[in-house]
Amino acid sequence: MMAAIDFVKEQLRIRAFDGVLTERLVQDPAAHGLGRLPHAFKPDATVHSVCGYCATGCSLKVHLKSGHAVNLSTHTDYPVNLGMACPKGWEALTPLAASDRATIPLLRGRNDELEPVSWGDAMDAFCGRFKSIQEEHGQASVAFLSTGQIVTEEMAFLGSLAKFGMGVVHGDGNTRQCMATAATAYKQSFGYDAPPYTYQDFEESDVLIFVGANPCIAHPIMWQRVMRNQREPEVIVVDPRKTETAMAATQHLAIQPKSDLALFYGLAAHLVQMDAVDQDFINAHTEGYQAFVDFLKDYSLETATAATGLDYAQVSQLARLIASGKRVSFWWTMGVNQSYEGTRLAQSLINLALMTGNIGKPGTGANSITGQCNAMGSRLFSNTTGLLGGRNFESEQDRNAVADILSIPVAKIPDQPSLAYNEIIDAIEAGTIKGLWLIATNTAHSWINQKRFRRVREKLDFLVVQDMSYSTESAEIADLVLPAAGWGEKEGVFINSERRIGLTRKVSQAPGEALSDFNIFRLIAHHWGCAELFEEWTSPEAVFRILTRLSQGMPCDITGIQGYADLERAGGIQWPYQRPEGGARLQTQRRLFEDGKFYRPNGRAKFYFEAPRAMPEPVNEAYPFILLTGRGTSSQWHTQTRTGKSDVLKKLYPKNPYVEINPVDAQALQIRPNSKVCIRSRRGEVEATAVILASVQVGQVFMPMHYRITNQLTASVFDPYSKQPSYKACAVTIHNI
Structure with a gap:
């Protein structure tokens, strides 16, 4: 194989935008990612670069030696991570040297094999x-x-x-x-896809309500921002599973899967009954509130407890916290977005923020945490x-x-x-x-x-x-x-x-x-x-x-x-x-809607609501368990194309697929810890290692999404507005192999 530079010179003799040969591109391999580093960097420079894993957006310091990136450290002055990094960030350089890097175009040939070809042929x-x-x-x-x-x-x-x-x-x-659900919910409610918050709100909120979110694992640096909060906040986690975030919270509401919408409508109805709404904000900055109040007549704390399986005292306490007049913020990720009714569920949180005036002010907001x-x-x-x-x-x-x-x-x-x-x-x-x-x-x-x-x-x-x-x-x-x-x-x-x-x-x-x-x-x-x-x-x-x-x-x-x-x-x-x-000096932390003006034509946010729908694939005698999916550890990322290349990260999570099952269910099915089990849905069956944990409720099992087999089980169910897949709940059965 000819050297990379000769390859480029031979293959990229193509017409430039102005009609002449691209001599500049051909002579400058850096333009193709093949040659020297950008001229601005000295051979032994330290370069600030935003991490390419999750949407936290941490800045890392990449240290060059003789023109090569050799290691990295954290950027203490960057307003996002303030000198912190998660395991993925520390190992960000490792995947670049992976043995399975694609280095030349591959075209499937007559023998049905992928074969190397030139860029011209590609x-x-x-x-x-x-x-x-x-x-x-x-x-x-x-x-x-x-x-x-x-x-x-x-x-x-x-x-x-x-x-x-x-x-x-x-x-x-x-x-x-x-993120389609969050984008759709914001567009409808606010008139534009506009997450309103700044990370400073993690530190300035009195009550933080996380719904279907596990930032301890999914966004560790955001969770560290919560831990920096000096206001002695109440941290409430609404999630069927006792996640790492739920373990660290002041209150965990272990709801039944996909009962969230009934919970938040019940809370909204109770706030109306308590007269614990910000009527001035509602009148000045929203529309559709009275229709929402009429809709809520069929909901209460009692209907919420019946749907969710929670104790009345738990739901009542959450209502009191929202009504406290303190700074309340609502946060969600995939547990909300990846749902067959995710758009309306996200908007039920937006509605709670609007009706209590918890938006546009420090420590407040209806805040979708982005993934990628x-x-x-x-x-x-x-x-x-x-x-x-x-x-x-x-x-x-x-x-x-x-x-x-x-x-x-x-x-x-x-x-x-x-x-x-x-x-x-x-x-x-x-x-x-x-x-x-x-x-x-x-x-x-x-x-x-x-x-x-x-x-x-x-x-x-x-x-x-x-x-x-x-x-x-x-x-x-x-x-x-x-x-x-x-x-x-x-x-x-x-x-x-x-x-x-x-x-x-x-x-x-x-x-x-x-x-x-x-x-x-x-x-x-x-x-x-x-x-x-x-x-x-x-x-x-x-x-x-x-x-x-x-x-x-x-x-x-x-x-x-x-x-x-x-x-x-x-x-x-x-x-x-x-x-x-x-x-004027640029503020490093800025939130939206401080003036109460939204992006809809009349400048007002709108209340959206709709009756909850039954789970598309409920349990039955043949498939008696609900399968939950999500992130496994902070050292794994999506399909592991990159994190799977780091020996350091691979030591921080189980190599083989596993399924978490409640001890009661394990005993009933005679499933032993670390034994091999079969999980079957209507779409197929997979094999995994059984992990016996009380963090999942009876009748539920959990599998991380990072393993290639997990999505052989999930169902083709989508939110009608966002068209986002409902990854989080489908019916399965499980048995020993």
């Missing part, structure tokens, strides 16, 4: 196959599924390239699996189911605005939103989508009812996987694998849970011929023949400046950020940010 296959599919089956016959893991500039480039350049109608992101490092970037700028900057494809005004900003023909912009993730899978099964492009996501592992996706894959004519590893479950079944750079091998921005835009830096070379996603998209634009649309998209920072223009006049307006240097100086900047007149 581009010919990519463009040729997808174009032929579109010619035979129509423009909408090709789709893409992106991620919350790549930088915002790459997300915007991908969505714009696919939608405006390649004519791809349908594309969604794996943020549909984690750049899910917020995906929600605003991926150009998938929403147009760039939080706009709508259906709006002629929005399409014209984007066309003007990008200097492209408005006819290039679709006038309809994309199908959602689950609808794309349905369309593949129906035979209307024949080509699929996966970018930095591992659908064959993570998608609900996993075996169905593997069956559906057989209906595709061409599957492309673009990722940093060739060994993912999705890459193994691909027709073409495009090798991509990972975190630390490229630069751009992430947007974290509190809306903070933080900079991640290139500190290492990508292996072999792997390219950054950004430059893969540039190659595709050239070979597809649409490069003229992206003449200005020359670098990640150039695209970031385009995004600031796209944000102008929107709730996420960041026109005050002039470039990466601003972000580095400020320690990240929360949106919105318009540069203040007179050089």
Whole structure:
């Protein structure tokens, strides 16, 4: 194999945006992630870079020696993590040297094996196959599924390239699996996808209510911010399982699975009866309250206790805490979002915050904690189911605005939103989508009812996987694998849970011929023949400046950020940010709605509500247990494409899949600790090690989502508004092997 530089020189002789050969790209391997590090870094520099795992958005110090990243430490001055890091952060560099890195394009050959090919051949296959599919089956016959893991500039480039350049109608992101419910709830209630809080609220709240959230494990640094709270707060955890967070809380409400909505409607009804609402705030800043009060007439603390299995005293105490007049904050993650009625459940928490005036003030808020490092970037700028900057494809005004900003023909912009993730899978099964492009996501592992996706894959004519590893479950079944750079091998921005835009830096070379996603998209634009649309998209920072223009006049307006240097100086900047007149100092912690003005046309937040629905797959004699899924440990991440490459992290969690079962159930079924058991649902059966723990209730079992077998059991059930999968509860049976 020729050296990487010679390879690039031979293969990337393609037309530049202005019609001449890309001599600059060919001569500058750093532009492809193949050569030297950015010129600004000295060989022995210390580089600040935002972590690429979860949406906490910690800043790490990466230490270079002779131009190589050798280790890292924490950034004590960064307003997010204040010098802290979780196990994943400490091991962030390790996956870059993994033995299964994708280093050259792989194309499935006549012998049905993936074989190395040049980038030129890979581009010919990519463009040729997808174009032929579109010619035979129509423009909408090709789709893409992106991620919350790549930088915002790459997300915007991908969505714009696919939608405006390649004519791809349908594309969604794996943020549909984690944050679609929160985004939908905020859009409906507030008029925009706008998490209102800042991390300082963890430290300034008197009552913190965590619903379906386990920050001890999922967001350890956020939990440390809770532990820094000097107000002697009440910490309440609402969760069927006694999680690590529940163990540390002042009160754990161990509800029955999917009874949350009845609980929060009962609490709201009781607050109305107690006259413990902020009527002035309601009158001035909301609409739909009276209809909500009328709806609540069928609810009470009694109905809440009956539905949840909780004691009346527990629910009554929670009602008193919410009514206390103190600073109350509501926090949720996947236990709420990944539900068949998740949007209304999230809005039941929003309603409680609105009716008590607990929003827009320190230590308050209806606060969705984001999962992936750049899910917020995906929600605003991926150009998938929403147009760039939080706009709508259906709006002629929005399409014209984007066309003007990008200097492209408005006819290039679709006038309809994309199908959602689950609808794309349905369309593949129906035979209307024949080509699929996966970018930095591992659908064959993570998608609900996993075996169905593997069956559906057989209906595709061409599957492309673009990722940093060739060994993912999705890459193994691909027709073409495009090798991509990972975190630390490229630069751009992430947007974290509190809306903070933080900079991640290139500190290492990508292996072999792997390219950054950004430059893969540039190659595709050239070979597809649409490069003229992206003449200005020359670098990640150039695209970031385009995004600031796209944000102008929107709730996420960041026109005050002039470039990466601003972000580095400020320690990240929360949106919105318009540069203040007179050089006023930028506050490092800012929350939304301090003025009581929301983003709906009339400036008011709206109460949304709907009667609870029965669980789609209840237990019965054949399947007597409810399976709960979630994060296992703080050292595991999603499908373990990266955390599984660290020997340090692997020592911190069980190697093999396990299932937690209550001692009462274990005794009844004669299941011994550490014995092998079979867990079966209507979709399949898997084998795991039994762990006997009282942290799960009788009639329930728990499995971490990180193991490749877990989603063979989960059911294809979705929220009707957010289209998010309901991973958290399905019926199973369990027995000894």
